[in-house]
Amino acid sequence: MNFTVIMQQLFGGMGASLLIFVLTLLFSMPLGLLVAFGRMSKFKPLQYIIKFFIAILRGTPLMLQLLVVFFGPYYMFGISMPRWYRFGAVIIGFSINYAAYFAEIYRSGIESIPVGQYEAASVLGYNKNQTFFKIIFPQMVKRVLPPVTNEVITLVKDTSLAFVLTYEEMFTVAKQIAAAQTNIMPLFVAGVFYFIFNAVVAFVMERIEKKLSYYR
Amino acid sequence: MKVLEINHCNKSFGDNEVLKDISLSVSEGQVVSIIGPSGSGKSTLLRCATMLETMDGGDLIYLGDYAAKADAEGKAVYSDKETLQGIKKHFGLVFQNFNLFPHYSVMKNITEPPILIGKRNKEEVYAEARELLKKMGLSDKENAYPCELSGGQQQRVSIARALAMKPKILFFDEPTSALDPELTGEILKVIKDLAAEHMTMVIVTHEMSFARDVSNHVIFMDGGVIVEEGDPKELINNPKQERTKAFLSRFQQ
Numbered sequence: 130m131n132f133t134v135i136m137q138q139l140f141g142g143m144g145a146s147l148l149i150f151v152l153t154l155l156f157s158m159p160l161g162l163l164v165a166f167g168r169m170s171k172f173k174p175l176q177y178i179i180k181f182f183i184a185i186l187r188g189t190p191l192m193l194q195l196l197v198v199f200f201g202p203y204y205m206f207g208i209s210m211p212r213w214y215r216f217g218a219v220i221i222g223f224s225i226n227y228a229a230y231f232a233e234i235y236r237s238g239i240e241s242i243p244v245g246q247y248e249a250a251s252v253l254g255y256n257k258n259q260t261f262f263k264i265i266f267p268q269m270v271k272r273v274l275p276p277v278t279n280e281v282i283t284l285v286k287d288t289s290l291a292f293v294l295t296y297e298e299m300f301t302v303a304k305q306i307a308a309a310q311t312n313i314m315p316l317f318v319a320g321v322f323y324f325i326f327n328a329v330v331a332f333v334m335e336r337i338e339k340k341l342s343y344y345r
Numbered sequence: 346m347k348v349l350e351i352n353h354c355n356k357s358f359g360d361n362e363v364l365k366d367i368s369l370s371v372s373e374g375q376v377v378s379i380i381g382p383s384g385s386g387k388s389t390l391l392r393c394a395t396m397l398e399t400m401d402g403g404d405l406i407y408l409g410d411y412a413a414k415a416d417a418e419g420k421a422v423y424s425d426k427e428t429l430q431g432i433k434k435h436f437g438l439v440f441q442n443f444n445l446f447p448h449y450s451v452m453k454n455i456t457e458p459p460i461l462i463g464k465r466n467k468e469e470v471y472a473e474a475r476e477l478l479k480k481m482g483l484s485d486k487e488n489a490y491p492c493e494l495s496g497g498q499q500q501r502v503s504i505a506r507a508l509a510m511k512p513k514i515l516f517f518d519e520p521t522s523a524l525d526p527e528l529t530g531e532i533l534k535v536i537k538d539l540a541a542e543h544m545t546m547v548i549v550t551h552e553m554s555f556a557r558d559v560s561n562h563v564i565f566m567d568g569g570v571i572v573e574e575g576d577p578k579e580l581i582n583n584p585k586q587e588r589t590k591a592f593l594s595r596f597q598q
């Protein structure tokens with residue numbers, strides 16, 4: 130295997146990692162909001178069920194959750210899943226896990242908005258939806274940005290956990306090549322990749338934070 | 346014409362009976378001040394009137410429309426959501442701590458409610474908002490954000506925001522209590538000007554001289570009941586009830 134082939138394979142791995150990252154954010158961020166609503170529901174049973182699931186998702190390793198999502202259908206119900214399910218399980222596992230984290234972040238953000246904001250909106254005649262989407266949500270976004278940034282940076286590194294399902298993302302590929310070639314270089318390239326990826330994430334999040342700093 | 350009528354209002358928080366059989370009515374153009382010691386239920390009364398709290402018992406009536414009506418046992422039964430939303434258009438509330446929307450500019454704070462809730466024409470609302478800001482002496486602040494304003498300026502914006510909805514009655518809950526003493530004057534002047542224009546207002550205040558000079562009716566509350574009410578000069582200069590005397594003498598020291 131020559132250098133170009135190695136690099137090609139590594140680039141393929143990078144693409145796969147990026148795809149996990151983007152799809153996970155795309156699904157987990159809105160899903161987290163729904164979960165947060167459930168967690169804050171006035172309907173107690175729903176609130177407790179959601180609380181229970183969040184506890185499980187945050188209290189057990191993501192790696193184990195990925196294995197359960199992937200092997201669960203067959204081991205528990207005898208359903209054999211199609212080939213694409215390797216990728217599907219990665220995305221489902223990551224999205225659900227991250228939704229649990231985002232939900233708790235959103236909830237704390239929403240609960241930190243002073244009750245006076247709701248009261249002012251109520252007296253002006255805003256209904257529940259208008260109050261949430263016009264008044265509460267934009268302020269929540271600003272408040273949760275720092276913890277969300279932390280989660281997003283963790284996600285960049287967590288994408289490597291997809292290796293337990295031998296999904297060919299960056300880390301899996303780098304490890305395979307390194308083992309086959311008895312060469313440390315691929316792992317080094319992987320490290321540089323994650324580092325640069327996170328630098329970009331940090332830069333983008335900082336820009337967003339700046340954009341929202343026009344008010345306190 | 347009665348703008349607001351409250352009959353036999355009762356309100357408890359748990360075992361704590363905060364309002365006991367309160368009745369009051371406000372006619373068009375009337376300025377009513379509510380005074381009384383801390384914890385006497387003044388804010389709770391305003392919050393019941395503005396439907397931020399639900400009354401346990403009694404009637405709440407705006408311009409003849411029932412927001413809540415007492416049933417045979419006296420329990421307050423509220424009208425359906427749609428009716429209540431319609432009644433909300435009749436009143437505005439100015440909070441002690443302003444509660445402006447921090448992510449909106451001054452202009453948007455004032456114009457969004459009439460456009461979004463009042464479904465009114467945008468240009469018209471903007472033109473009116475500029476007039477209101479001029480009246481409040483804030484013409485140069487329309488693009489500022491609340492965090493860039495002093496407390497007194499923020500409170501004037503919040504008064505403009507309430508007025509932009511063209512309420513028939515405006516409630517104030519201690520509008521100057523969160524302000525530095527040197528800023529209270531500018532707010533009191535705005536309210537005085539509104540009184541001169543015959544805006545119907547109910548004002549909870551600790552500023553006795555202001556209550557005496559601006560309002561045409563004063564209510565003294567203590568322990569969740571109206572102890573004494575009447576002409577401002579008469580009540581503040583010559584209170585009849587012992588509790589009123591005690592409260593006012595404590596105040597004048």
Ligand SMILES: Nc1ncnc2c1ncn2[C@@H]1O[C@H](COP(=O)(O)OP(=O)(O)OP(=O)(O)O)[C@@H](O)[C@H]1O
Pocket residue numbers: 358361363381382383384385386387388389390
């Ligand atoms: N949300 C609430 N839950 C429980 N008790 C409450 C609540 N709001 C008010 N109270 C109680 O009701 C009573 C009256 O409070 P309220 O705020 O109406 O008094 P106030 O006359 O406005 O006093 P202040 O002059 O200090 O503003 C107090 O005993 C207060 O503790």
Ligand SMILES: [Mg+2]
Pocket residue numbers: 387388389518519
């Ligand atoms: Mg009060």
